[in-house]
Amino acid sequence: MLKIAVLVSGGGSNLQSIIDDINSGALNCTIEYVISDRIGAYGIERAKKAGIKTIELDRKELKSDLSNTILGLVKGKVDLIVLAGYLSIISGDILKEFKNRIINIHPSLIPSFCGQGMYGIKVHEAVLEYGCKIAGCTVHLVDEGTDTGAIIIQKVVEVKEDDSSEVLQKRVLEQEHKALPEAISYFADEKITIEGRQIKIKK
Numbered sequence: 001m002l003k004i005a006v007l008v009s010g011g012g013s014n015l016q017s018i019i020d021d022i023n024s025g026a027l028n029c030t031i032e033y034v035i036s037d038r039i040g041a042y043g044i045e046r047a048k049k050a051g052i053k054t055i056e057l058d059r060k061e062l063k064s065d066l067s068n069t070i071l072g073l074v075k076g077k078v079d080l081i082v083l084a085g086y087l088s089i090i091s092g093d094i095l096k097e098f099k100n101r102i103i104n105i106h107p108s109l110i111p112s113f114c115g116q117g118m119y120g121i122k123v124h125e126a127v128l129e130y131g132c133k134i135a136g137c138t139v140h141l142v143d144e145g146t147d148t149g150a151i152i153i154q155k156v157v158e159v160k161e162d163d164s165s166e167v168l169q170k171r172v173l174e175q176e177h178k179a180l181p182e183a184i185s186y187f188a189d190e191k192i193t194i195e196g197r198q199i200k201i202k203k
């Protein structure tokens with residue numbers, strides 16, 4: 001069975017969607033570790049409640065050693081690393097060791113509203129400011145860039161005229177909670193073929 005590590009920085013609602021789908025039998029994998037890059041992230045509490053092994057790291061203390069520390073913890077222990085609201089940049093050897101084996105969820109339709117500094121509520125504020133009529137989320141592979149890896153899955157929502165950024169965020173988040181477990185299932189069920197930027201999913 002596919003073994004995964006889930007990395008979080010905050011509330012962990014995306015982590016919760018993975019836990020729920022595993023528990024319901026919809027997703028066929030095991031979470032070996034939940035790792036946070038900051039002390040006190042609520043995602044860690046969710047993992048503890050689900051009986052999952054947790055590791056809390058301090059990004060301020062580890063600085064440029066953060067990715068290497070994570071590599072040391074997961075190397076040889078997991079098949080896939082899932083960034084579920086993880087806000088530090090992944091860099092260094094972990095990108096080679098886990099090539100095509102790190103995925104991230106981003107709350108926009110990439111390549112719009114992504115890249116450095118574009119995360120969380122800021123994304124939804126920018127979408128509204130621009131006057132977009134649609135928004136959505138993207139699950140993609142992680143490479144050397146920020147939000148530049150090949151796209152695995154995207155889900156679209158409507159932007160309504162009276163939306164606040166919080167209301168839009170909630171609508172997108174509902175789709176994230178479907179998209180991320182679905183993307184993991186492509187790896188778990190060996191349905192995914194990766195050829196450069198072109199990702200194909202067996203029906």
Ligand code: GAR
Pocket residue numbers: 008009010011012013014015043084085086087105106107118119120173176
């Ligand atoms: C999610 O909306 C996720 O897409 C976003 O942070 C939120 C975390 O929520 N990630 C990024 O913006 C990454 N660039 P959660 O902690 O409740 O899963």
